[in-house]
Structures are given as structure tokens and as C-alpha cells.
Amino acid sequence: MQNHFDVIVIGAGAAGLTAGIYLSRAKVNTLILNEGAIGGQMVLTHEIANYPGVESISGYELARIMKSQAQKFGCTIKSNLKITNMNLQNEIKEITVNNKDVYTSSAVIIATGGKSRTIGSPGEDQFKGKGISYCATCDGDFFQNKEIVVVGGGNSALEEAVSLTKYASKVTIIHQFNHFQAFEHYVDEANNNPKISFIMESKIIEFTGDEKLSKVKIQNLATNEISEMEIAGVFIFIGYVPNTEKLDGIIELNEWKEIIVDKTLATSLKGVYAAGDSIAKRYRQVTTAVADGTIAALSAAEYINSLKKESVLA
Amino acid sequence: MLKTNLTHVLSEQEHAKLLQENENVMICCGRMGPMCIPVYESMEELENEYKNIKFADMEFDMPDARIIRNLPECRSFQGLPFVVYYKNGNVVKATSSIQSKEQITDILDKQFGKN
Numbered sequence: 001m002q003n004h005f006d007v008i009v010i011g012a013g014a015a016g017l018t019a020g021i022y023l024s025r026a027k028v029n030t031l032i033l034n035e036g037a038i039g040g041q042m043v044l045t046h047e048i049a050n051y052p053g054v055e056s057i058s059g060y061e062l063a064r065i066m067k068s069q070a071q072k073f074g075c076t077i078k079s080n081l082k083i084t085n086m087n088l089q090n091e092i093k094e095i096t097v098n099n100k101d102v103y104t105s106s107a108v109i110i111a112t113g114g115k116s117r118t119i120g121s122p123g124e125d126q127f128k129g130k131g132i133s134y135c136a137t138c139d140g141d142f143f144q145n146k147e148i149v150v151v152g153g154g155n156s157a158l159e160e161a162v163s164l165t166k167y168a169s170k171v172t173i174i175h176q177f178n179h180f181q182a183f184e185h186y187v188d189e190a191n192n193n194p195k196i197s198f199i200m201e202s203k204i205i206e207f208t209g210d211e212k213l214s215k216v217k218i219q220n221l222a223t224n225e226i227s228e229m230e231i232a233g234v235f236i237f238i239g240y241v242p243n244t245e246k247l248d249g250i251i252e253l254n255e256w257k258e259i260i261v262d263k264t265l266a267t268s269l270k271g272v273y274a275a276g277d278s279i280a281k282r283y284r285q286v287t288t289a290v291a292d293g294t295i296a297a298l299s300a301a302e303y304i305n306s307l308k309k310e311s312v313l314a
Numbered sequence: 315m316l317k318t319n320l321t322h323v324l325s326e327q328e329h330a331k332l333l334q335e336n337e338n339v340m341i342c343c344g345r346m347g348p349m350c351i352p353v354y355e356s357m358e359e360l361e362n363e364y365k366n367i368k369f370a371d372m373e374f375d376m377p378d379a380r381i382i383r384n385l386p387e388c389r390s391f392q393g394l395p396f397v398v399y400y401k402n403g404n405v406v407k408a409t410s411s412i413q414s415k416e417q418i419t420d421i422l423d424k425q426f427g428k429n
């Protein structure tokens with residue numbers, strides 16, 4: 001059957017592409033289905049300087065190499081599509097794409113990663129690209145000598161707040177807690193930067209403006225007091241959520257909607273494995289995603305071989 | 315030059331020629347950054363489907379890109395890429411920041427007719 005594969009990998013980030021490389025190299029007929037751009041979060045990273053063996057590389061370039069490596073071994077990759085239905089319970093897994101094309105396989109690896117968390121307050125969608133940004137290196141220079149806000153209290157928020165002081169005249173960090181989750185050296189660097197100030201225990205509850213964003217409404221979470229702030233731009237770095245919404249009720253997820261896996265990266269469903277940022281784990285890096293992709297691929301290949309042996313014996 | 319497989323617009327003259335020679339045009343003006351790359355990738359895929367549309371890119375930082383940067387339709391834009399859709403030489407739609415393939419397809423179907 002033309003649309004049948006040994007393994008279907010869902011997601012073409014670092015984890016999914018690595019799984020594709022290992023499986024295809026082992027002559028396991030593999031299809032990768034990807035919803036967004038190939039590379040996932042790697043494409044969001046201007047420079048990766050902690051991938052062993054490569055001193056410095058852009059995330060886009062690393063993703064491009066991984067993709068071509070997988071394809072060279074014979075992996076089929078389809079991107080920019082929408083998975084509209086998944087039937088993972090049966091021995092033959094069935095995945096429908098764009099409501100029309102059906103692909104089947106004996107095993108599935110879920111490598112759907114994560115996406116930026118949004119604040120979800122009124123106006124956020126309306127002013128995306130018109131004052132609201134999720135990428136400092138992309139949009140920082142639109143805010144030369146302007147006053148901006150950075151939302152968040154983790155490593156990304158503090159690191160980007162410092163980098164945005166190259167452009168902005170003033171950067172105010174708004175964070176929902178009274179302490180930061182970032183490494184101490186990021187906190188120190190922000191504290192020592194004269195252009196940076198802090199509004200703690202607070203959140204933005206509304207974005208307003210005309211053509212562009214011009215004001216935010218801020219709620220103090222300790223006192224419930226509401227204030228307004230005139231502002232040219234807001235950069236949002238409040239972490240990531242796993243892309244597992246389509247799996248809720250199908251496979252076992254934890255309270256944070258991360259996929260629960262065992263040591264072989266098997267999920268609660270037979271023949272279904274998971275890898276990368278979408279699984280329950282502590283550290284989310286390219287290296288850990290690549291390691292997960294490797295383990296899931298080897299486990300899936302072993303599962304496929306066991307099925308083939310069973311069918312020979314039967 | 316941007317590292318894409320799209321037609322590159324390298325000057326104001328090329329921009330004018332492109333609009334003159336094609337009824338329906340989509341130009342993505344950006345850099346090789348995280349918000350722009352997914353848009354180029356979608357355009358490369360859509361190029362095979364929508365033969366009635368010319369897909370092109372332009373480097374945001376080249377001086378001649380003012381032809382897009384200074385468009386009244388882009389006045390409020392503060393996020394890369396700036397994407398502009400033209401019909402018969404006139405701007406019919408412009409977007410700022412990343413767009414999904416689905417959002418782009420919706421615009422193409424609405425502005426230029428369903429493929």
C-alpha cells in the first residue's frame with residue numbers, strides 16, 4: 001500500500017528529524033508529518049552554541065542539515081499540513097491529513113514539541129506584529145529609543161530584556177511572581193542594567209491602541225490594583241506549552257499535558273512512542289530532543305522487528 | 315540575498331517589473347529569521363499549487379526595500395516579515411509578523427480566487 005509506512009513520526013523538530021535519520025538509516029520505511037515549518041523551535045533560535053561538535057550554528061542551518069540527512073537515508077517528509085484525525089489504538093495506526101489523505105503505519109513516534117505560551121489577554125492577537133512580539137532578535141530594532149515591556153521571569157525573558165536594551169530607551173520587566181525563575185547570572189545582569197526596571201507580582205490584563213499598540217493595563221496580583229502604562233512594544237517570553245492538545249484522552253498525559261513515557265520512550269498505547277519537548281522531562285534542549293529521538297527510533301524499530309517476527313512465526 | 319528558492323526582488327526596478335508582468339503577486343519582505351523562514355517555506359510549497367500567483371521575496375535591509383517598508387499599508391507594522399499582496403499593481407492586503415500556511419492560503423483564496 002502506497003500510504004502505508006513502518007513508522008510515522010509526528011513532528012519535524014530536532015526529535016522527529018533525528019528519529020527519521022535513525023529509522024531510515026536502518027531501512028525502516030518512515031514518514032514524517034509536520035504541521036509547521038521543518039525544524040520546529042530550532043528555527044526560532046538564531047544561534048545554537050551548545051550543540052556538541054559544532055561551535056556555533058544558526059538553528060535554521062542545523063534544521064536544514066538534519067532534514068537533508070533524513071531525506072538522504074530515504075525518509076519521506078511532508079510539512080505545513082494539518083493532522084485532522086488520529087486513530088492510534090489499533091495495531092495499524094491511522095492518521096488523516098488535511099481531512100483527505102490517510103496514512104497508516106505499525107508504529108508512531110510523537111515528537112510534537114512545544115510552542116510559545118501566550119498571555120491570552122484581550123488585544124494580544126490584534127497587536128501581534130504591531131507592537132507585540134515573541135522574538136527580540138527579529139523585531140528589537142523597530143523599538144529604537146522607545147520604551148518597552150518584557151513579560152516573563154525565566155532565562156529567556158531576562159536574557160532578551162538585556163539584549164533589547166541595545167535598542168530601547170527603557171525596558172520594564174513585568175513578572176507574575178515576586179522572584180525570578182532564571183539563573184542567577186541572568187538576574188544579576190538585568191539588575192545591574194540601568195535601562196531595566198521591574199514590576200513584580202503583576203500581569204498584563206489588556207493591550208490597547210489604535211493602529212499600533214500604545215498602552216497596557218496592568219494588574220497587581222498582590223493588591224488587585226489596576227494601572228495603565230503607555231508603551232511602544234511588548235515582548236512576551238513566558239515559557240512553552242507542549243503540543244499535545246490533540247492527544248488528550250488518547251494517550252496518558254500528566255497534569256501539565258506532557259506525555260508520560262517509560263525508559264524506552266513508549267507511551268501508554270502499544271506501538272506509540274514519544275520524544276522531545278512534548279514528553280514529561282526536566283530539561284528541554286536540542287541535545288535532549290536528539291537523544292530522545294534516537295531512543296524512540298530504536299525502540300520503534302525493535303517493535304517493528306518483533307511484529308515482523310511474529311507474522312513469520314504465525 | 316535571501317536563502318530561499320523564491321524569486322528574489324533586488325531593486326525598485328525589479329519590483330515594478332514584477333508587478334507589471336504579473337496580475338497576482340505576493341512578496342515577503344524579511345530577513346533569514348525565525349518569524350520569516352516559516353513564511354518563505356509556506357510560499358515555496360504554495361508556488362507549486364498556485365500557478366496564477368507570482369511568489370517573491372525581498373531583503374528587508376536593502377535600501378530599495380523602502381518600496382515595501384514605506385507603503386501606507388505597512389505604516390503600523392513592527393514585526394517581520396512584512397508580506398504584501400498585489401493585484402494589478404495595487405496592494406490588496408498586507409500582514410506583519412509570522413503567518414501560518416493556512417492563514418496565507420486563506421488570503422490567497424480571498425484576494426486572488428480559489429485555486
Ligand SMILES: Cc1cc2nc3c(=O)[nH]c(=O)nc-3n(C[C@H](O)[C@H](O)[C@H](O)COP(=O)(O)OP(=O)(O)OC[C@H]3O[C@@H](n4cnc5c(N)ncnc54)[C@H](O)[C@@H]3O)c2cc1C
Pocket residue numbers: 010011012013014015016033034035036037038039040041042044045047048049050051083111112113114115243246275276277278284285286287289
Ligand atoms: C528561542 C529559543 C531558543 C533556544 N535556544 C536553545 C539553544 O541555544 N540550545 C539548545 O540546546 N536548545 C535551545 N532551545 C530549546 C530547543 O530548541 C528545543 O528544546 C528543541 O528544539 C525541541 O525539539 P523538539 O523536536 O522536541 O520540538 P519542536 O522543535 O517544538 O518541534 C516539534 C515539531 O512538531 C510540529 N508539530 C506540532 N504539533 C503537531 C501536530 N499536531 N502535527 C504535526 N506536527 C506538529 C511543530 O510544528 C514542530 O515542527 C531554544 C528554544 C527556543 C524557543
